[in-house]
Amino acid sequence: MAIMRSEAWAELLEPILFDVFTNHTAKLPDYRSKIFNVLSSKKAVETALGRGSIGMMQEWTSTGRKVHYDEIQKGFKVVFEHKKYSNGIEIDRDLVDDDQYDEIISMAQDLSFSAYYTQQYHAASVFNNAFDTGHLGGDGKPLCAVDHPLVPGGTVTIKNAGDYDLTADNLEKVRTEIAGWTDDRGNIIPSNFDTLLVPPALRKAALVIADSDKEPETDKNNVNIWKGRVQVIEWPMLTDPTVWFFIDSQRAKRDLIWWNRRVPKLERDTPAFDFDTEVA
Template sequence: MSVITTGNAPKLLWPGLNAVWGQGYEEHAKEYTDIFEIETSDKNYEEDVEMTGFGLAPVKLQGASIIYDTDNQQTVTRYQHVAYALGFILTEEEFDDNLYESRGVNRTRALAFSMRQTKENVAANIYNRGFDPAYTGADGQPLFSVSHPTLSGTQSNLLTGADMSEAAIEDGCIQIMQARNARGLKIALMPRSLHYAPTNAFNAERILKSVLQNDTADNAVNALRSMGLFPDGGKVNHYFTDPDAWFMRTNIPTAGMTLFQRKKATFAQDGDFDTSNLKYKAYERYSCGWSDFRAAYGNAGA
Protein backbone atom coordinates (compact mmCIF):
# COMPACT_ATOMS: atom_id res chain seq x y z
CA MET A 1 0.00 0.00 0.00
CA SER A 2 1.52 3.30 -1.11
CA VAL A 3 1.21 6.24 1.24
CA ILE A 4 2.03 9.77 0.11
CA THR A 5 4.25 11.35 2.74
CA THR A 6 6.12 14.63 2.96
CA GLY A 7 9.06 12.80 1.37
CA ASN A 8 7.20 12.17 -1.89
CA ALA A 9 7.30 15.82 -2.92
CA PRO A 10 9.41 17.80 -0.45
CA LYS A 11 9.45 20.90 -2.66
CA LEU A 12 5.73 21.32 -2.01
CA LEU A 13 6.49 22.03 1.64
CA TRP A 14 8.42 25.23 0.95
CA PRO A 15 7.22 28.55 -0.45
CA GLY A 16 8.63 30.20 -3.53
CA LEU A 17 7.92 27.74 -6.36
CA ASN A 18 6.97 29.44 -9.62
CA ALA A 19 4.80 26.60 -10.92
CA VAL A 20 3.71 23.09 -10.14
CA TRP A 21 2.97 21.19 -13.33
CA GLY A 22 2.12 17.72 -14.64
CA GLN A 23 -1.50 17.49 -13.51
CA GLY A 24 -3.17 20.41 -15.27
CA TYR A 25 -3.31 19.23 -18.86
CA GLU A 26 -6.38 19.68 -21.03
CA GLU A 27 -8.23 16.46 -21.67
CA HIS A 28 -9.96 15.07 -24.74
CA ALA A 29 -13.74 15.15 -24.86
CA LYS A 30 -15.49 11.83 -24.28
CA GLU A 31 -14.77 9.45 -27.14
CA TYR A 32 -16.18 6.15 -25.89
CA THR A 33 -19.66 7.51 -26.57
CA ASP A 34 -18.75 7.64 -30.28
CA ILE A 35 -17.94 3.94 -30.49
CA PHE A 36 -20.61 2.53 -28.16
CA GLU A 37 -24.28 2.97 -27.43
CA ILE A 38 -24.64 3.76 -23.72
CA GLU A 39 -27.24 1.95 -21.64
CA THR A 40 -27.81 1.72 -17.90
CA SER A 41 -28.11 -1.45 -15.85
CA ASP A 42 -29.38 -2.29 -12.37
CA LYS A 43 -28.36 -5.96 -12.38
CA ASN A 44 -25.21 -8.02 -11.84
CA TYR A 45 -25.00 -8.61 -15.59
CA GLU A 46 -26.97 -8.03 -18.78
CA GLU A 47 -27.71 -10.52 -21.55
CA ASP A 48 -28.66 -10.11 -25.21
CA VAL A 49 -30.24 -13.04 -27.05
CA GLU A 50 -30.24 -13.47 -30.83
CA MET A 51 -33.39 -14.86 -32.47
CA THR A 52 -33.14 -16.17 -36.01
CA GLY A 53 -36.49 -15.20 -37.50
CA PHE A 54 -37.76 -17.13 -40.52
CA GLY A 55 -36.39 -18.01 -43.93
CA LEU A 56 -37.87 -17.44 -47.40
CA ALA A 57 -41.34 -18.79 -48.05
CA PRO A 58 -41.41 -21.88 -50.30
CA VAL A 59 -43.89 -22.49 -53.10
CA LYS A 60 -47.11 -24.11 -51.83
CA LEU A 61 -48.46 -26.70 -54.19
CA GLN A 62 -52.19 -27.00 -54.65
CA GLY A 63 -53.66 -29.04 -51.83
CA ALA A 64 -50.33 -29.39 -50.04
CA SER A 65 -49.77 -28.52 -46.41
CA ILE A 66 -48.17 -25.28 -45.29
CA ILE A 67 -44.49 -25.55 -44.40
CA TYR A 68 -43.91 -24.33 -40.85
CA ASP A 69 -40.63 -22.73 -39.83
CA THR A 70 -39.08 -22.27 -36.40
CA ASP A 71 -37.75 -19.13 -34.76
CA ASN A 72 -34.69 -20.28 -32.84
CA GLN A 73 -32.53 -18.78 -30.14
CA GLN A 74 -28.92 -18.47 -31.25
CA THR A 75 -26.08 -16.63 -29.52
CA VAL A 76 -26.42 -15.34 -25.97
CA THR A 77 -24.10 -12.46 -25.09
CA ARG A 78 -23.46 -11.72 -21.44
CA TYR A 79 -22.17 -8.36 -20.27
CA GLN A 80 -20.57 -9.02 -16.89
CA HIS A 81 -20.06 -5.70 -15.16
CA VAL A 82 -16.55 -4.99 -13.91
CA ALA A 83 -15.57 -2.69 -11.06
CA TYR A 84 -12.70 -0.24 -11.55
CA ALA A 85 -11.31 1.61 -8.55
CA LEU A 86 -8.28 3.65 -7.57
CA GLY A 87 -7.28 5.70 -4.58
CA PHE A 88 -4.48 7.41 -2.72
CA ILE A 89 -3.48 7.94 0.89
CA LEU A 90 -1.95 11.05 2.45
CA THR A 91 -0.32 11.34 5.81
CA GLU A 92 -1.79 14.04 7.98
CA GLU A 93 1.53 15.83 7.89
CA GLU A 94 1.64 15.88 4.09
CA PHE A 95 -1.91 17.21 3.97
CA ASP A 96 -1.16 19.94 6.50
CA ASP A 97 2.18 21.04 5.09
CA ASN A 98 1.47 20.99 1.33
CA LEU A 99 1.50 24.66 0.32
CA TYR A 100 0.42 24.24 -3.30
CA GLU A 101 -3.02 22.67 -3.40
CA SER A 102 -4.30 25.86 -5.07
CA ARG A 103 -1.46 25.85 -7.65
CA GLY A 104 -2.39 22.65 -9.44
CA VAL A 105 -1.55 19.77 -7.11
CA ASN A 106 -5.16 18.70 -6.95
CA ARG A 107 -4.89 14.98 -6.50
CA THR A 108 -8.63 14.45 -6.46
CA ARG A 109 -8.82 15.97 -9.94
CA ALA A 110 -5.95 13.73 -11.03
CA LEU A 111 -7.84 10.72 -9.68
CA ALA A 112 -10.91 11.65 -11.72
CA PHE A 113 -8.70 12.02 -14.79
CA SER A 114 -7.32 8.50 -14.25
CA MET A 115 -10.82 7.05 -13.98
CA ARG A 116 -11.91 8.71 -17.21
CA GLN A 117 -8.80 7.53 -19.03
CA THR A 118 -9.42 4.00 -17.78
CA LYS A 119 -12.91 4.00 -19.25
CA GLU A 120 -11.67 5.29 -22.60
CA ASN A 121 -9.01 2.58 -22.77
CA VAL A 122 -11.39 -0.21 -21.76
CA ALA A 123 -13.84 0.86 -24.46
CA ALA A 124 -11.24 1.36 -27.20
CA ASN A 125 -9.66 -2.01 -26.45
CA ILE A 126 -12.78 -3.77 -27.72
CA TYR A 127 -11.82 -2.38 -31.13
CA ASN A 128 -8.05 -2.69 -30.61
CA ARG A 129 -8.47 -6.40 -29.92
CA GLY A 130 -11.15 -6.83 -32.54
CA PHE A 131 -8.85 -8.68 -34.95
CA ASP A 132 -7.27 -10.90 -32.27
CA PRO A 133 -8.63 -14.49 -32.11
CA ALA A 134 -7.71 -14.58 -28.43
CA TYR A 135 -10.61 -12.19 -27.71
CA THR A 136 -13.87 -13.71 -28.90
CA GLY A 137 -17.56 -12.96 -28.63
CA ALA A 138 -20.56 -15.18 -28.01
CA ASP A 139 -20.22 -16.83 -31.44
CA GLY A 140 -16.63 -17.89 -30.78
CA GLN A 141 -15.17 -15.35 -33.20
CA PRO A 142 -13.32 -12.06 -32.64
CA LEU A 143 -15.32 -8.91 -33.26
CA PHE A 144 -14.01 -8.59 -36.83
CA SER A 145 -14.01 -11.94 -38.61
CA VAL A 146 -14.76 -13.56 -41.97
CA SER A 147 -16.24 -16.57 -40.17
CA HIS A 148 -19.13 -15.45 -37.98
CA PRO A 149 -21.38 -18.54 -37.91
CA THR A 150 -25.07 -18.13 -38.82
CA LEU A 151 -27.87 -20.48 -39.89
CA SER A 152 -27.25 -19.48 -43.49
CA GLY A 153 -23.48 -20.01 -43.33
CA THR A 154 -20.55 -17.86 -42.25
CA GLN A 155 -20.72 -14.09 -42.61
CA SER A 156 -18.01 -11.43 -42.51
CA ASN A 157 -17.59 -7.99 -41.02
CA LEU A 158 -13.84 -7.96 -41.67
CA LEU A 159 -12.92 -5.63 -44.50
CA THR A 160 -10.16 -6.46 -46.97
CA GLY A 161 -6.94 -5.11 -45.51
CA ALA A 162 -6.13 -1.70 -46.98
CA ASP A 163 -4.94 1.68 -45.79
CA MET A 164 -7.70 4.26 -45.55
CA SER A 165 -8.64 5.62 -48.96
CA GLU A 166 -11.77 6.65 -50.81
CA ALA A 167 -11.80 3.36 -52.71
CA ALA A 168 -11.26 1.25 -49.57
CA ILE A 169 -14.06 3.04 -47.74
CA GLU A 170 -16.39 2.60 -50.72
CA ASP A 171 -15.59 -1.13 -50.77
CA GLY A 172 -16.47 -1.28 -47.08
CA CYS A 173 -19.76 0.51 -47.70
CA ILE A 174 -20.61 -1.98 -50.44
CA GLN A 175 -19.90 -4.89 -48.10
CA ILE A 176 -22.13 -3.34 -45.45
CA MET A 177 -24.99 -2.72 -47.90
CA GLN A 178 -24.89 -6.39 -48.94
CA ALA A 179 -25.36 -7.66 -45.38
CA ARG A 180 -27.85 -10.38 -44.52
CA ASN A 181 -29.45 -11.62 -41.33
CA ALA A 182 -28.93 -15.04 -39.74
CA ARG A 183 -31.39 -16.59 -42.20
CA GLY A 184 -29.65 -15.08 -45.19
CA LEU A 185 -32.31 -12.44 -45.86
CA LYS A 186 -31.10 -9.04 -47.04
CA ILE A 187 -31.24 -6.27 -44.46
CA ALA A 188 -31.04 -2.48 -44.84
CA LEU A 189 -27.67 -2.15 -43.17
CA MET A 190 -25.94 1.18 -43.82
CA PRO A 191 -22.72 2.83 -42.63
CA ARG A 192 -23.24 5.46 -39.98
CA SER A 193 -19.83 6.73 -38.85
CA LEU A 194 -16.12 6.29 -39.58
CA HIS A 195 -13.60 5.84 -36.75
CA TYR A 196 -9.82 6.08 -36.85
CA ALA A 197 -6.65 6.96 -34.96
CA PRO A 198 -5.22 10.51 -35.08
CA THR A 199 -2.82 9.47 -37.86
CA ASN A 200 -5.77 9.25 -40.25
CA ALA A 201 -7.57 12.41 -39.10
CA PHE A 202 -6.57 14.64 -42.02
CA ASN A 203 -6.96 11.86 -44.56
CA ALA A 204 -10.47 11.09 -43.35
CA GLU A 205 -11.46 14.76 -43.36
CA ARG A 206 -10.46 15.15 -47.00
CA ILE A 207 -12.11 11.88 -48.07
CA LEU A 208 -15.43 12.50 -46.33
CA LYS A 209 -15.87 16.23 -46.90
CA SER A 210 -14.37 17.00 -50.31
CA VAL A 211 -17.08 18.02 -52.77
CA LEU A 212 -15.24 16.30 -55.62
CA GLN A 213 -13.20 13.11 -55.53
CA ASN A 214 -10.18 13.39 -53.28
CA ASP A 215 -6.62 13.35 -54.71
CA THR A 216 -7.66 13.08 -58.34
CA ALA A 217 -7.86 15.42 -61.34
CA ASP A 218 -11.18 13.89 -62.38
CA ASN A 219 -14.12 16.24 -62.09
CA ALA A 220 -16.18 13.54 -60.40
CA VAL A 221 -18.49 13.91 -57.44
CA ASN A 222 -17.43 12.58 -54.05
CA ALA A 223 -20.01 9.80 -53.82
CA LEU A 224 -19.44 9.23 -50.11
CA ARG A 225 -20.45 12.82 -49.43
CA SER A 226 -23.21 13.21 -52.01
CA MET A 227 -24.90 9.96 -50.94
CA GLY A 228 -24.75 10.91 -47.26
CA LEU A 229 -23.22 7.56 -46.36
CA PHE A 230 -21.78 8.69 -43.04
CA PRO A 231 -24.50 10.80 -41.38
CA ASP A 232 -22.61 10.85 -38.07
CA GLY A 233 -19.35 11.80 -39.80
CA GLY A 234 -15.79 10.84 -38.98
CA LYS A 235 -14.55 10.42 -35.42
CA VAL A 236 -10.98 10.47 -34.14
CA ASN A 237 -10.25 8.10 -31.27
CA HIS A 238 -7.02 8.84 -29.40
CA TYR A 239 -7.08 5.44 -27.70
CA PHE A 240 -6.87 3.27 -30.81
CA THR A 241 -3.47 1.59 -30.71
CA ASP A 242 -3.07 0.69 -34.40
CA PRO A 243 -2.42 3.84 -36.47
CA ASP A 244 -3.53 2.09 -39.68
CA ALA A 245 -6.73 0.42 -38.47
CA TRP A 246 -10.09 2.04 -39.15
CA PHE A 247 -13.67 1.09 -38.43
CA MET A 248 -17.21 1.75 -39.59
CA ARG A 249 -20.23 1.67 -37.31
CA THR A 250 -23.57 0.81 -38.85
CA ASN A 251 -27.21 1.60 -38.17
CA ILE A 252 -27.83 -1.43 -35.94
CA PRO A 253 -30.27 0.17 -33.44
CA THR A 254 -29.90 -2.15 -30.42
CA ALA A 255 -27.76 -5.05 -29.24
CA GLY A 256 -24.79 -3.86 -31.26
CA MET A 257 -21.80 -2.12 -29.70
CA THR A 258 -22.98 -1.47 -26.14
CA LEU A 259 -21.54 -0.05 -22.94
CA PHE A 260 -23.65 -0.76 -19.86
CA GLN A 261 -23.20 1.72 -17.03
CA ARG A 262 -23.86 -0.18 -13.80
CA LYS A 263 -22.64 2.52 -11.43
CA LYS A 264 -21.29 5.94 -12.31
CA ALA A 265 -17.98 7.08 -10.88
CA THR A 266 -18.21 7.94 -7.20
CA PHE A 267 -15.61 9.61 -5.02
CA ALA A 268 -15.20 9.29 -1.26
CA GLN A 269 -12.74 10.13 1.48
CA ASP A 270 -12.19 8.99 5.02
CA GLY A 271 -9.62 9.14 7.77
CA ASP A 272 -7.82 6.34 9.57
CA PHE A 273 -8.11 6.72 13.35
CA ASP A 274 -4.85 4.97 14.26
CA THR A 275 -2.52 6.57 11.70
CA SER A 276 -4.38 9.84 11.03
CA ASN A 277 -3.84 9.11 7.33
CA LEU A 278 -6.40 10.47 4.88
CA LYS A 279 -7.78 8.11 2.23
CA TYR A 280 -9.36 9.13 -1.07
CA LYS A 281 -10.93 6.70 -3.51
CA ALA A 282 -12.85 6.51 -6.77
CA TYR A 283 -15.07 3.64 -7.90
CA GLU A 284 -16.99 2.88 -11.08
CA ARG A 285 -18.65 -0.20 -12.55
CA TYR A 286 -19.51 -0.94 -16.18
CA SER A 287 -19.15 -3.42 -19.01
CA CYS A 288 -18.82 -3.11 -22.77
CA GLY A 289 -18.77 -5.36 -25.79
CA TRP A 290 -20.86 -6.41 -28.76
CA SER A 291 -23.81 -8.67 -29.48
CA ASP A 292 -24.56 -8.28 -33.21
CA PHE A 293 -21.28 -8.27 -35.13
CA ARG A 294 -22.99 -6.35 -37.95
CA ALA A 295 -22.88 -3.24 -35.77
CA ALA A 296 -19.25 -2.57 -36.70
CA TYR A 297 -16.93 -3.39 -39.58
CA GLY A 298 -13.17 -3.25 -39.21
CA ASN A 299 -10.13 -2.86 -41.42
CA ALA A 300 -6.69 -3.59 -39.96
CA GLY A 301 -4.96 -1.58 -42.68
CA ALA A 302 -2.48 -2.79 -45.27
Protein backbone atom coordinates in the same frame (compact mmCIF):
# COMPACT_ATOMS: atom_id res chain seq x y z
CA MET B 1 -11.46 7.93 -4.46
CA ALA B 2 -9.28 9.30 -1.67
CA ILE B 3 -8.20 8.57 1.89
CA MET B 4 -7.88 11.63 4.13
CA ARG B 5 -6.36 11.38 7.55
CA SER B 6 -8.35 13.19 10.25
CA GLU B 7 -12.12 13.45 10.08
CA ALA B 8 -12.54 17.18 10.79
CA TRP B 9 -10.30 18.69 8.13
CA ALA B 10 -11.29 16.01 5.67
CA GLU B 11 -14.89 17.19 5.91
CA LEU B 12 -13.75 20.71 5.10
CA LEU B 13 -11.91 19.54 1.99
CA GLU B 14 -14.61 17.16 0.84
CA PRO B 15 -16.92 19.57 -1.09
CA ILE B 16 -13.97 21.11 -2.96
CA LEU B 17 -12.42 17.79 -3.93
CA PHE B 18 -15.72 16.26 -4.95
CA ASP B 19 -16.36 19.22 -7.23
CA VAL B 20 -12.87 18.97 -8.74
CA PHE B 21 -13.20 15.22 -9.27
CA THR B 22 -16.58 15.57 -10.94
CA ASN B 23 -15.85 18.54 -13.20
CA HIS B 24 -12.17 18.22 -14.12
CA THR B 25 -12.77 15.79 -17.00
CA ALA B 26 -16.35 16.82 -17.78
CA LYS B 27 -15.34 18.60 -20.99
CA LEU B 28 -13.01 15.89 -22.26
CA PRO B 29 -14.45 13.92 -25.19
CA ASP B 30 -16.25 10.74 -24.19
CA TYR B 31 -15.63 8.54 -27.22
CA ARG B 32 -17.37 5.68 -25.46
CA SER B 33 -20.78 7.40 -25.47
CA LYS B 34 -20.36 8.40 -29.13
CA ILE B 35 -20.32 4.77 -30.21
CA PHE B 36 -21.63 2.56 -27.40
CA ASN B 37 -25.10 2.23 -25.97
CA VAL B 38 -24.29 3.25 -22.37
CA LEU B 39 -26.63 1.56 -19.90
CA SER B 40 -26.90 1.21 -16.12
CA SER B 41 -26.96 -2.17 -14.43
CA LYS B 42 -28.20 -3.24 -11.01
CA LYS B 43 -27.08 -6.85 -11.41
CA ALA B 44 -23.76 -8.58 -10.87
CA VAL B 45 -24.10 -10.17 -14.32
CA GLU B 46 -26.06 -9.12 -17.40
CA THR B 47 -26.93 -11.46 -20.25
CA ALA B 48 -28.05 -10.87 -23.81
CA LEU B 49 -29.51 -13.43 -26.17
CA GLY B 50 -29.18 -12.80 -29.87
CA ARG B 51 -31.88 -13.81 -32.29
CA GLY B 52 -32.32 -14.64 -35.91
CA SER B 53 -34.12 -12.39 -38.33
CA ILE B 54 -37.86 -11.97 -38.62
CA GLY B 55 -39.38 -12.70 -42.02
CA MET B 56 -41.59 -10.54 -44.20
CA MET B 57 -45.26 -10.05 -43.50
CA GLN B 58 -47.54 -12.65 -45.08
CA GLU B 59 -50.58 -11.94 -47.21
CA TRP B 60 -53.77 -12.11 -45.16
CA THR B 61 -55.56 -14.53 -47.46
CA SER B 62 -52.56 -16.88 -47.61
CA THR B 63 -52.69 -17.45 -43.85
CA GLY B 64 -56.36 -18.38 -43.58
CA ARG B 65 -57.39 -14.76 -42.92
CA LYS B 66 -55.66 -14.69 -39.55
CA VAL B 67 -52.45 -13.26 -38.16
CA HIS B 68 -49.27 -15.05 -39.24
CA TYR B 69 -46.95 -15.72 -36.28
CA ASP B 70 -43.29 -16.00 -37.17
CA GLU B 71 -40.75 -18.33 -35.59
CA ILE B 72 -37.50 -16.57 -34.86
CA GLN B 73 -34.41 -18.69 -34.35
CA LYS B 74 -32.54 -18.31 -31.07
CA GLY B 75 -29.19 -16.57 -31.42
CA PHE B 76 -25.93 -16.55 -29.50
CA LYS B 77 -25.82 -15.86 -25.78
CA VAL B 78 -23.48 -13.21 -24.40
CA VAL B 79 -22.67 -12.78 -20.70
CA PHE B 80 -21.51 -9.43 -19.30
CA GLU B 81 -19.73 -10.01 -16.01
CA HIS B 82 -18.99 -6.69 -14.34
CA LYS B 83 -15.50 -6.05 -13.02
CA LYS B 84 -14.61 -3.66 -10.24
CA TYR B 85 -11.83 -1.07 -10.46
CA SER B 86 -10.41 1.39 -7.96
CA ASN B 87 -7.71 3.97 -7.48
CA GLY B 88 -6.91 6.22 -4.55
CA ILE B 89 -4.74 8.98 -3.17
CA GLU B 90 -3.77 9.89 0.37
CA ILE B 91 -3.84 13.54 1.35
CA ASP B 92 -1.67 14.15 4.38
CA ARG B 93 -2.71 16.64 7.05
CA ASP B 94 0.60 18.47 6.58
CA LEU B 95 -0.48 19.59 3.10
CA VAL B 96 -3.41 21.41 4.68
CA ASP B 97 -1.34 22.87 7.50
CA ASP B 98 1.17 24.17 4.91
CA ASP B 99 -1.57 25.66 2.71
CA GLN B 100 -0.65 23.41 -0.20
CA TYR B 101 -4.14 23.57 -1.65
CA ASP B 102 -2.94 23.75 -5.25
CA GLU B 103 -1.18 20.43 -4.80
CA ILE B 104 -4.25 18.91 -3.15
CA ILE B 105 -6.49 20.02 -6.01
CA SER B 106 -3.96 18.78 -8.54
CA MET B 107 -4.05 15.35 -6.91
CA ALA B 108 -7.84 15.27 -7.15
CA GLN B 109 -7.59 16.27 -10.82
CA ASP B 110 -5.14 13.43 -11.44
CA LEU B 111 -7.54 10.99 -9.81
CA SER B 112 -10.40 12.27 -11.94
CA PHE B 113 -8.32 11.76 -15.07
CA SER B 114 -7.44 8.25 -13.91
CA ALA B 115 -11.14 7.36 -13.83
CA TYR B 116 -11.75 8.97 -17.22
CA TYR B 117 -8.74 7.33 -18.87
CA THR B 118 -9.57 3.88 -17.50
CA GLN B 119 -13.04 3.97 -19.04
CA GLN B 120 -11.79 5.24 -22.40
CA TYR B 121 -9.05 2.60 -22.45
CA HIS B 122 -11.44 -0.28 -21.89
CA ALA B 123 -13.97 1.06 -24.39
CA ALA B 124 -11.24 1.35 -27.03
CA SER B 125 -10.09 -2.20 -26.25
CA VAL B 126 -13.18 -3.50 -28.08
CA PHE B 127 -11.66 -2.13 -31.29
CA ASN B 128 -8.00 -2.66 -30.40
CA ASN B 129 -8.80 -6.36 -29.93
CA ALA B 130 -11.19 -6.52 -32.89
CA PHE B 131 -9.06 -9.03 -34.83
CA ASP B 132 -7.64 -10.87 -31.81
CA THR B 133 -8.73 -14.51 -31.57
CA GLY B 134 -8.07 -14.29 -27.85
CA HIS B 135 -11.12 -12.01 -27.51
CA LEU B 136 -14.14 -13.83 -28.86
CA GLY B 137 -17.79 -12.85 -28.99
CA GLY B 138 -20.83 -15.01 -28.45
CA ASP B 139 -20.48 -16.59 -31.90
CA GLY B 140 -16.94 -17.75 -31.15
CA LYS B 141 -15.39 -15.13 -33.44
CA PRO B 142 -13.55 -11.87 -32.75
CA LEU B 143 -15.39 -8.64 -33.53
CA CYS B 144 -13.95 -8.55 -37.05
CA ALA B 145 -13.86 -11.88 -38.90
CA VAL B 146 -14.42 -13.26 -42.39
CA ASP B 147 -16.90 -15.92 -41.27
CA HIS B 148 -19.36 -14.69 -38.66
CA PRO B 149 -22.19 -17.23 -38.31
CA LEU B 150 -25.51 -15.47 -37.93
CA VAL B 151 -27.26 -18.06 -35.77
CA PRO B 152 -26.10 -21.21 -33.95
CA GLY B 153 -25.86 -24.09 -36.37
CA GLY B 154 -26.60 -21.86 -39.35
CA THR B 155 -24.72 -22.01 -42.63
CA VAL B 156 -25.02 -18.32 -43.54
CA THR B 157 -22.01 -16.21 -42.56
CA ILE B 158 -20.98 -12.63 -43.15
CA LYS B 159 -17.54 -11.09 -43.58
CA ASN B 160 -16.80 -7.87 -41.74
CA ALA B 161 -13.00 -7.91 -41.93
CA GLY B 162 -10.65 -6.94 -44.73
CA ASP B 163 -7.13 -5.76 -45.47
CA TYR B 164 -7.83 -2.41 -47.11
CA ASP B 165 -6.00 0.89 -46.92
CA LEU B 166 -8.29 3.80 -46.14
CA THR B 167 -9.09 5.31 -49.54
CA ALA B 168 -12.29 6.47 -51.20
CA ASP B 169 -12.15 3.52 -53.63
CA ASN B 170 -11.68 1.02 -50.80
CA LEU B 171 -14.47 2.57 -48.79
CA GLU B 172 -16.76 2.09 -51.79
CA LYS B 173 -15.55 -1.52 -52.04
CA VAL B 174 -16.45 -2.11 -48.39
CA ARG B 175 -19.83 -0.45 -48.87
CA THR B 176 -20.54 -2.79 -51.77
CA GLU B 177 -19.58 -5.83 -49.70
CA ILE B 178 -21.85 -4.69 -46.88
CA ALA B 179 -24.72 -4.17 -49.31
CA GLY B 180 -24.51 -7.86 -50.13
CA TRP B 181 -24.98 -9.04 -46.56
CA THR B 182 -27.98 -11.32 -46.04
CA ASP B 183 -29.60 -12.52 -42.84
CA ASP B 184 -30.17 -16.13 -41.79
CA ARG B 185 -33.21 -16.29 -44.09
CA GLY B 186 -31.29 -15.03 -47.09
CA ASN B 187 -32.86 -11.56 -47.07
CA ILE B 188 -30.78 -8.43 -47.63
CA ILE B 189 -29.81 -6.75 -44.33
CA PRO B 190 -30.76 -3.04 -44.51
CA SER B 191 -27.97 -0.88 -43.15
CA ASN B 192 -26.71 2.69 -43.07
CA PHE B 193 -22.97 2.73 -42.49
CA ASP B 194 -22.31 6.37 -41.73
CA THR B 195 -19.31 6.59 -39.39
CA LEU B 196 -15.57 6.24 -39.91
CA LEU B 197 -13.70 5.42 -36.71
CA VAL B 198 -9.98 6.01 -37.16
CA PRO B 199 -6.72 6.31 -35.20
CA PRO B 200 -4.82 9.63 -35.32
CA ALA B 201 -2.60 8.40 -38.17
CA LEU B 202 -5.64 8.07 -40.46
CA ARG B 203 -7.39 11.30 -39.50
CA LYS B 204 -6.27 13.18 -42.61
CA ALA B 205 -7.23 10.36 -44.98
CA ALA B 206 -10.65 10.07 -43.35
CA LEU B 207 -11.37 13.81 -43.49
CA VAL B 208 -10.28 14.01 -47.14
CA ILE B 209 -12.82 11.30 -47.96
CA ALA B 210 -15.59 12.79 -45.84
CA ASP B 211 -15.21 16.51 -46.52
CA SER B 212 -13.69 17.05 -49.98
CA ASP B 213 -15.94 18.82 -52.48
CA LYS B 214 -14.56 16.82 -55.40
CA GLU B 215 -13.71 13.15 -55.64
CA PRO B 216 -10.45 12.59 -53.69
CA GLU B 217 -7.30 10.96 -55.09
CA THR B 218 -8.15 11.74 -58.72
CA ASP B 219 -7.77 14.64 -61.18
CA LYS B 220 -11.28 14.08 -62.51
CA ASN B 221 -13.84 16.73 -61.71
CA ASN B 222 -16.36 14.29 -60.20
CA VAL B 223 -18.40 15.12 -57.13
CA ASN B 224 -17.38 13.48 -53.87
CA ILE B 225 -20.17 10.99 -53.20
CA TRP B 226 -19.12 10.68 -49.54
CA LYS B 227 -19.39 14.36 -48.64
CA GLY B 228 -22.09 14.78 -45.99
CA ARG B 229 -22.69 11.03 -45.78
CA VAL B 230 -20.07 9.98 -43.24
CA GLN B 231 -18.91 11.42 -39.93
CA VAL B 232 -15.32 10.95 -38.80
CA ILE B 233 -14.43 10.02 -35.23
CA GLU B 234 -10.72 10.13 -34.47
CA TRP B 235 -10.02 8.13 -31.31
CA PRO B 236 -6.53 8.65 -29.84
CA MET B 237 -6.85 5.39 -27.87
CA LEU B 238 -6.82 3.24 -31.02
CA THR B 239 -3.37 1.67 -31.08
CA ASP B 240 -2.99 0.31 -34.62
CA PRO B 241 -2.20 3.19 -37.02
CA THR B 242 -3.49 1.31 -40.07
CA VAL B 243 -6.80 -0.14 -38.82
CA TRP B 244 -10.07 1.71 -39.45
CA PHE B 245 -13.73 0.86 -38.88
CA PHE B 246 -16.84 1.62 -40.94
CA ILE B 247 -19.83 1.70 -38.58
CA ASP B 248 -23.59 1.81 -38.78
CA SER B 249 -24.06 4.19 -35.84
CA GLN B 250 -27.73 3.32 -35.30
CA ARG B 251 -27.03 -0.41 -35.03
CA ALA B 252 -23.97 0.25 -32.87
CA LYS B 253 -26.12 2.20 -30.41
CA ARG B 254 -28.43 -0.79 -30.22
CA ASP B 255 -25.98 -3.70 -30.05
CA LEU B 256 -22.64 -2.35 -28.77
CA ILE B 257 -23.31 -2.10 -25.05
CA TRP B 258 -21.33 -0.48 -22.25
CA TRP B 259 -22.66 -1.32 -18.79
CA ASN B 260 -22.18 1.03 -15.84
CA ARG B 261 -22.50 -1.07 -12.69
CA ARG B 262 -21.31 1.90 -10.66
CA VAL B 263 -20.34 5.27 -12.08
CA PRO B 264 -16.88 6.28 -10.78
CA LYS B 265 -17.14 8.69 -7.89
CA LEU B 266 -15.01 10.11 -5.10
CA GLU B 267 -15.40 8.39 -1.75
CA ARG B 268 -13.78 9.21 1.59
CA ASP B 269 -12.50 6.98 4.34
CA THR B 270 -14.57 7.39 7.53
CA PRO B 271 -14.77 5.55 10.85
CA ALA B 272 -18.03 3.93 9.68
CA PHE B 273 -16.72 2.89 6.27
CA ASP B 274 -13.51 0.96 5.59
CA PHE B 275 -12.33 2.53 2.35
CA ASP B 276 -9.83 -0.21 1.45
CA THR B 277 -12.29 -3.08 1.70
CA GLU B 278 -15.61 -1.24 1.17
CA VAL B 279 -17.01 -2.84 4.29
CA ALA B 280 -19.24 -0.74 6.55
